[in-house]
Amino acid sequence: MVEFNFRVGGEAGQGIQTIGYILAKTLARGNMHVHASQDYESRIRGGHNFFHIRVSENPVYGTSEKVDLLIALNRETVDLHTKALTEKGVAVFDGEKTKIEKRDPSQFDVPFERLAVETSGNKIFANTVATGAALSLVKYDFDILSEVLTEIFRAKSKQVAEDNVKAAEAGYRYTEENFKGEVACELKPVEGPRRILINGNEAVALGAMAAGCKFMSGYPMTPSTGILQYMMNKSSDFNLVVEQAEDEIAALNMAIGASFTGVRAMTATSGGGFSLMVEAFSLAGMTETPVVVVLGQRPGPSTGFPTRTEQGELEFVIHTSHGEFARAILAPRDAEDAFYLMNKAFNIAERYQIPVVVLTDEYLADSYWTVDRFDFSKIVIDRGELLSEEEASKIKDYVRHKFTESGVSPRALPGYPGVLVVTDSDEHTEDGHITESAEIRVKMVQKRVWKTKGLEKEMVPLSYGPEKAGTVFLGWGSTYGAIREAVDLLNEEGFEVRMLHFNALWPFPTDAVIDALKGSEKRVMIESNATSQLARVLRAETGIQMTNKILRYDGRPITSNYIIQAFKMEVRA
Amino acid sequence: MVEFNFRVGGEAGQGIQTIGYILAKTLARGNMHVHASQDYESRIRGGHNFFHIRVSENPVYGTSEKVDLLIALNRETVDLHTKALTEKGVAVFDGEKTKIEKRDPSQFDVPFERLAVETSGNKIFANTVATGAALSLVKYDFDILSEVLTEIFRAKSKQVAEDNVKAAEAGYRYTEENFKGEVACELKPVEGPRRILINGNEAVALGAMAAGCKFMSGYPMTPSTGILQYMMNKSSDFNLVVEQAEDEIAALNMAIGASFTGVRAMTATSGGGFSLMVEAFSLAGMTETPVVVVLGQRPGPSTGFPTRTEQGELEFVIHTSHGEFARAILAPRDAEDAFYLMNKAFNIAERYQIPVVVLTDEYLADSYWTVDRFDFSKIVIDRGELLSEEEASKIKDYVRHKFTESGVSPRALPGYPGVLVVTDSDEHTEDGHITESAEIRVKMVQKRVWKTKGLEKEMVPLSYGPEKAGTVFLGWGSTYGAIREAVDLLNEEGFEVRMLHFNALWPFPTDAVIDALKGSEKRVMIESNATSQLARVLRAETGIQMTNKILRYDGRPITSNYIIQAFKMEVRA
Amino acid sequence: MVTLKDYQGGETAWCPGCGNFGILTAVKKALVELEISPHEVLMVSGIGQAGKLPHYMKCNLFNGLHGRTLPVATAAKLANHRLHVFAVGGDGDGYGEGGNHLIHTIRRNIGVKYLVHNNQIYGLTKGQASPTSDLGFVTKSTPRGVVSTPLNPIALALALGASFVARSFSGDVPHLVQMIKEAVNHRGFALIDILQPCVIFNHLNTFSWYRERVYKLGEGDYDATDGLAAFKKAQEWGERIPIGVFYKEERPALEELFPAIEDVPLVKQKIESRQFEKLIEEFM
Amino acid sequence: MVTLKDYQGGETAWCPGCGNFGILTAVKKALVELEISPHEVLMVSGIGQAGKLPHYMKCNLFNGLHGRTLPVATAAKLANHRLHVFAVGGDGDGYGEGGNHLIHTIRRNIGVKYLVHNNQIYGLTKGQASPTSDLGFVTKSTPRGVVSTPLNPIALALALGASFVARSFSGDVPHLVQMIKEAVNHRGFALIDILQPCVIFNHLNTFSWYRERVYKLGEGDYDATDGLAAFKKAQEWGERIPIGVFYKEERPALEELFPAIEDVPLVKQKIESRQFEKLIEEFM
Numbered sequence A, B: 001m002v003e004f005n006f007r008v009g010g011e012a013g014q015g016i017q018t019i020g021y022i023l024a025k026t027l028a029r030g031n032m033h034v035h036a037s038q039d040y041e042s043r044i045r046g047g048h049n050f051f052h053i054r055v056s057e058n059p060v061y062g063t064s065e066k067v068d069l070l071i072a073l074n075r076e077t078v079d080l081h082t083k084a085l086t087e088k089g090v091a092v093f094d095g096e097k098t099k100i101e102k103r104d105p106s107q108f109d110v111p112f113e114r115l116a117v118e119t120s121g122n123k124i125f126a127n128t129v130a131t132g133a134a135l136s137l138v139k140y141d142f143d144i145l146s147e148v149l150t151e152i153f154r155a156k157s158k159q160v161a162e163d164n165v166k167a168a169e170a171g172y173r174y175t176e177e178n179f180k181g182e183v184a185c186e187l188k189p190v191e192g193p194r195r196i197l198i199n200g201n202e203a204v205a206l207g208a209m210a211a212g213c214k215f216m217s218g219y220p221m222t223p224s225t226g227i228l229q230y231m232m233n234k235s236s237d238f239n240l241v242v243e244q245a246e247d248e249i250a251a252l253n254m255a256i257g258a259s260f261t262g263v264r265a266m267t268a269t270s271g272g273g274f275s276l277m278v279e280a281f282s283l284a285g286m287t288e289t290p291v292v293v294v295l296g297q298r299p300g301p302s303t304g305f306p307t308r309t310e311q312g313e314l315e316f317v318i319h320t321s322h323g324e325f326a327r328a329i330l331a332p333r334d335a336e337d338a339f340y341l342m343n344k345a346f347n348i349a350e351r352y353q354i355p356v357v358v359l360t361d362e363y364l365a366d367s368y369w370t371v372d373r374f375d376f377s378k379i380v381i382d383r384g385e386l387l388s389e390e391e392a393s394k395i396k397d398y399v400r401h402k403f404t405e406s407g408v409s410p411r412a413l414p415g416y417p418g419v420l421v422v423t424d425s426d427e428h429t430e431d432g433h434i435t436e437s438a439e440i441r442v443k444m445v446q447k448r449v450w451k452t453k454g455l456e457k458e459m460v461p462l463s464y465g466p467e468k469a470g471t472v473f474l475g476w477g478s479t480y481g482a483i484r485e486a487v488d489l490l491n492e493e494g495f496e497v498r499m500l501h502f503n504a505l506w507p508f509p510t511d512a513v514i515d516a517l518k519g520s521e522k523r524v525m526i527e528s529n530a531t532s533q534l535a536r537v538l539r540a541e542t543g544i545q546m547t548n549k550i551l552r553y554d555g556r557p558i559t560s561n562y563i564i565q566a567f568k569m570e571v572r573a
Numbered sequence C, D: 001m002v003t004l005k006d007y008q009g010g011e012t013a014w015c016p017g018c019g020n021f022g023i024l025t026a027v028k029k030a031l032v033e034l035e036i037s038p039h040e041v042l043m044v045s046g047i048g049q050a051g052k053l054p055h056y057m058k059c060n061l062f063n064g065l066h067g068r069t070l071p072v073a074t075a076a077k078l079a080n081h082r083l084h085v086f087a088v089g090g091d092g093d094g095y096g097e098g099g100n101h102l103i104h105t106i107r108r109n110i111g112v113k114y115l116v117h118n119n120q121i122y123g124l125t126k127g128q129a130s131p132t133s134d135l136g137f138v139t140k141s142t143p144r145g146v147v148s149t150p151l152n153p154i155a156l157a158l159a160l161g162a163s164f165v166a167r168s169f170s171g172d173v174p175h176l177v178q179m180i181k182e183a184v185n186h187r188g189f190a191l192i193d194i195l196q197p198c199v200i201f202n203h204l205n206t207f208s209w210y211r212e213r214v215y216k217l218g219e220g221d222y223d224a225t226d227g228l229a230a231f232k233k234a235q236e237w238g239e240r241i242p243i244g245v246f247y248k249e250e251r252p253a254l255e256e257l258f259p260a261i262e263d264v265p266l267v268k269q270k271i272e273s274r275q276f277e278k279l280i281e282e283f284m
């Protein structure tokens, strides 16, 4: 078994996400590698959504266009996705509810609703019937499904859990008995470590919490709302203060206020919300207050495509806000990377006393990966030049913005006896009070702009693939999985391709990039945007120009297949 | 007479601006070329401010560090500026009020207050006495001063005007009688056309009005408040609607609302205010609503140096807002350029249906230039694809965002019978309604990103100086005067230097720049910022790297002298 | 003659049973009864379920940003005061993100009619607390229940000296039609806070919850010109919820106060650059 | 013992005679009388003349953005609720640019004490109308006089259910000291709107204008626990202007409602990454 792709489709409100998640979790429980992504519209009911699950014994890094098993909760799903079915692909649906004229062998009709009513007394269990049917088609171990269902629905009540198991079983048995066709392959649990199944937002939230973030303020906005909600839900049990702000302006100003007072603080939003935070971002720069902003990109401009994906904000965040000051920009590759990068983000923020942007996107936020259990021993909290009460009390005439060789000033906190912490959004002297002095201005600008010197050495891009390959695929953030797979597949086909991938973009690692691109003949920038932003940044910083670009900006994620096709059509040609 | 420099200094609230303006106006009335700049603090009373006037028979393009005549309204002014006095420089002050121990020949004591009380009965006329004294020192025609004073104060009352003239005369006569020293030169009116004396803000406002801007919404913020206030003051007489918004978010959203409804509309702010407009800027991009935003730069980040100057927002505005869409960026060189560029800004905004940023700065906003009377016959109103009621009524099924070859869609206005104008900040179909379609998305992105194609040809930088010179000084916006003068002076000294100067920066004129920089050996970027933003933009767009940079970021304007010194120390070395 | 057909729009993306449908019906009805044609109407809407309303009818539409309807609508009215300008948005949009504009738009008394679909929840983002969510209400963003005092839009508007303040209920279409008509006929700014059940995310303030509680002002001896009485009435929320016009006052609308547009709407005025030539004298 | 000397700051940049001086004196006096040490105080101030106040005394200071004091102060209080957190700003800052935060901060009832220097003008930007400028007042931005209804901060706060609403006058330092002390001792959010003459740009609402008009609440039979009476009183402006506590109500402050900080201030809590390891089970 190389891989198998499930897709669950239907209207918003039909419970697609639940079926999909249960399927993914059940497969992950069999120690397989799972990746799941979501395609949904900005509405609560109706329209067309789908949930795509890719599963394999080998690692899967991204999503796919292929479908081996389609679970169609409505007619439209059959219409839209049948063409994506692989040779042995099967579409399963409730023929009593979903009228489909042409019956071809790829279509398998299971009376989801009827079985639900018959076994569990309520048609709301129809989706669970479908789940059972789907796993039966690939001959997956029913006990695992039963275990997962029980776990998930136990929270509601024992009865609900039991009813779900019964419904699943009905679907499973019905399929065993009635399905006469063939599916691409069977799936069974494999030996190996049990992995966690987690999406980008959850990984970001958990990463932030593990990194010691204690304060989160946010305003709901797709695709980052999940971060706010996850942390909110854990706030009572884990001593977090999480506050829904009145708007994004308040959200970032709050995070800055909390951080100034001494706790690690963050906010999360998307492009439109970030646009409202731009003024406060500059405030963090001026007052040298560490803060982490998660920006979940979605296609803009303006409201754009609220529930879809894009990488349209790279140059915006590099250059955002009036005035000049240091910042750091990270862009996680996947859920695993997101967890550990959050730790890095908070450490950088405090070590350099700067705002840090973590650029995710809708694809990353909403997608699930199976990941090795996070290793908490790798979490290191480095609060930089944060002074304890005792340390601060030893300093005579403490001043917040002291000139130092590194540009970073020791940081005391308000409330320390004998110490006053003063800062200002106006240009200020070392003691934080307003100044009009030209001399101090120059020193303060230098401090704020260049204090991250050396940090670019920690922003190393990842090199992958045959070292000598003349063709280099470049990319950043959530395109990692797709590019990596494309590199593997192309090399298998005999092409010589390697990858240079960034999860840390600013300060830009100029030397490392120049070095990594030595000897390259074709340099192909792969981005989910229309203007190839990293290509422009890279040229500005290194002078090196791309020879080709593979771009996607229809709101859908880049896949390995998309890259390979574009490569063959345009780059190789 | 090559040139003569006056400087008036004192505390905020002492009326320095008034003396300065009257002096400048009186000199301009003598058909001389005048440039005046201001240095002031963010406070209403106290501190130290000065007003610098440079006057010459030949054009003067920028400010200067030299002082030939210092009018000191307090002791501090003498202390701070005496070292700037030229060889024959004179400081005039009121010795009865301002205690100065060391009396050297450069110091001339005029009892401003006493003469004011004696002649006009009130010490508030002391400043006018000082003005008279100053002009007497250079033997300037008193009648012109008398004329200007009368014009200015007549508005208050005939009595006030007369009292001012009497006070000025007292100062003038006292000086004639008592001054025994020498000044650098005498000043007298010259033949030639009478020019206007106007500052950057006034030129922007007047330019906007002449360009047909009928709606202005703003929130006060230095250095752009003057634009709001000027237009507000003229609104009743010239049928403008000018509204003070509750915040900058409202200000830009209002301008967009007015423009959507069909009137040319603008807002003006500085960096901090612009940061709050970023979200709405993206809205203008998405809804293809023309709008002009004047961004008067001041040193950031954050509140920064509210009353000082910088060019820190170039990359910010090029890359601002989430998502990708076309915009244009202009940066006037001086007051004259500002007037005409506002016309260009409004035309571009409507021709391409995009937001346009006009980047000024505090130095430009607050500085005065003598300028040839504006030529209104050069003002051309080009509203692009704006449909009249009649034109629109002929279109069957009018849609606002029609795909066209140019990317620009004919624009109808709400209220046209039989036509509905629909637009959306969400991704939309041609008819302006929300869509989730990948195909339409791609076409709409292409439309919004590339509709300005060809516009870069209108963004030609200005070449100045000996064509063959291997050294090129590059700069943008308000540094024009200083760079131009530096080029002239260096060529006079035997250096071979030319200038490439931008008043239009985006879309970037890549070909023109590559062309203009052919054969250059040294490329020196001159900017009022710390990171040399245009250098990075230029490299990103052309691959060409600067060999040297001359930067200033202490909040004070770049002068020709500053450039020449840096050139000799760093570039030539 | 204007008919409902003129206002017939395309497919909706709301959930079946949503309270928004009643508002859509009422808006169309009111406009028809007022004999206003679609091209004379400009709706400025925000982001949220409510903000989609104008897409589902026919009229000029600027569907702008979450929370920013009012500045756009204000300027549109000033640019062409012959248009009937409406602002349409949700409670999150208008009372959360857009709170500052609400305050200052009320102060301006601009002739914009503001319809707030108040479902006491963030609908489009799937169920977080809104500024009007009731105390204790458990939502996705308030697992321990709402603790902030709910925003009382009626009291707020009254405190700011609003000239027209009303509440209606999307379950009572005739009443809402009446309110909209009165608002349109009012001089200046009109706020209509519309109780709108969200059948998906708000299981507290449901159709029946509202229906059991609402009663109409103005059927007894209520005097809608007495500001203090209105403020007192505005405090009623819980067992009984008054709907109707709380307060109404006649005074000039902002668009009447600009000399520039006394005669001709701004958008109809010619651009005459040369008229500014006379200003040059000031700089000579 | 805390003395005035402990609060002695550097040189001021205000105009001679400015009403801000009285506020500075009162703030220092109140803190001394409350025996609060400078290091226990955090002032979050905005941009404007008012926002400079904390620079002229000694305390912890975050001088942030124009209009954005309240979110910063709110979060600071949540991060360390043992601090005495004040927000300080002008009328433009707090009622103009920052209006939305005021609304929602009042709803939260966070234990922040908010001092608004209300000079009915934009001082630092040299004299434009502010939201509280009186009708008809001619300023640099209102050559035809103010036409928008002035914002009544007292009425606004009451409408939003504020738990402590007061007005004072910078010309009556003892009164202001008293108000600040009551505010500090109050549980939750306290708004003190302070009438503050701007001697340069506001020649209408001068020291003597205010002095002739202000009178003290609470010297008669005024009941500061009756919201409706307070709202009625809040309408008084013109011939007579009441100062004092308009309304006061005891209820939990926001910082009391977070389980996370019931015992120990957030900033004093250890960072323990490993505690989250148990959450991993949810993803297995």
Ligand SMILES: Cc1ncc(C[n+]2csc(CCOP(=O)(O)OP(=O)(O)O)c2C)c(N)n1
Pocket (backbone or CB within 6 Å): A219, A220, A221, A222, A248, A272, A273, A276, A303, C047, C048, C049, C050, C051, C065, C066, C089, C090, C091, C092, C093, C094, C097, C117, C119, C121, C122, C123, C124, C125, C130
């Ligand atoms: C600046 C900004 N922040 C957040 C969002 C995300 N968002 C879209 S709708 C919405 C809330 C919707 O609630 P409400 O305004 O009450 O409208 P409803 O959907 O309930 O009708 C939010 C937060 C956005 N579009 N823009």
Ligand SMILES: Cc1ncc(C[n+]2csc(CCOP(=O)(O)OP(=O)(O)O)c2C)c(N)n1
Pocket (backbone or CB within 6 Å): B219, B220, B221, B222, B248, B272, B273, B276, B303, D047, D048, D049, D050, D051, D065, D066, D089, D090, D091, D092, D093, D094, D097, D117, D119, D121, D122, D123, D124, D125, D130
């Ligand atoms: C976002 C932003 N907009 C505008 C300004 C410019 N600004 C500085 S102070 C001020 C107004 C001051 O008025 P107020 O808040 O009443 O304070 P006052 O000076 O009267 O005490 C303004 C508009 C700014 N600093 N930031």
Ligand code: SF4
Pocket (backbone or CB within 6 Å): A044, A045, C013, C014, C015, C017, C018, C019, C020, C049, C119, C123, C124, C197, C198, C199, C200, C201
């Ligand atoms: S989520 Fe609620 S408000 Fe939105 S359409 Fe559905 S029922 Fe209506």
Ligand code: SF4
Pocket (backbone or CB within 6 Å): B044, B045, D013, D014, D015, D017, D018, D019, D020, D049, D119, D123, D124, D197, D198, D199, D200, D201
């Ligand atoms: S301008 Fe007004 S408020 Fe500002 S310091 Fe001067 S008197 Fe005070």
Ligand SMILES: [Mg+2]
Pocket (backbone or CB within 6 Å): C048, C090, C091, C092, C117, C118, C119, C120, C121, C122, C123, C130
């Ligand atoms: Mg809502």
Ligand SMILES: [Mg+2]
Pocket (backbone or CB within 6 Å): D048, D090, D091, D092, D117, D118, D119, D120, D121, D122, D123, D130
């Ligand atoms: Mg003020």
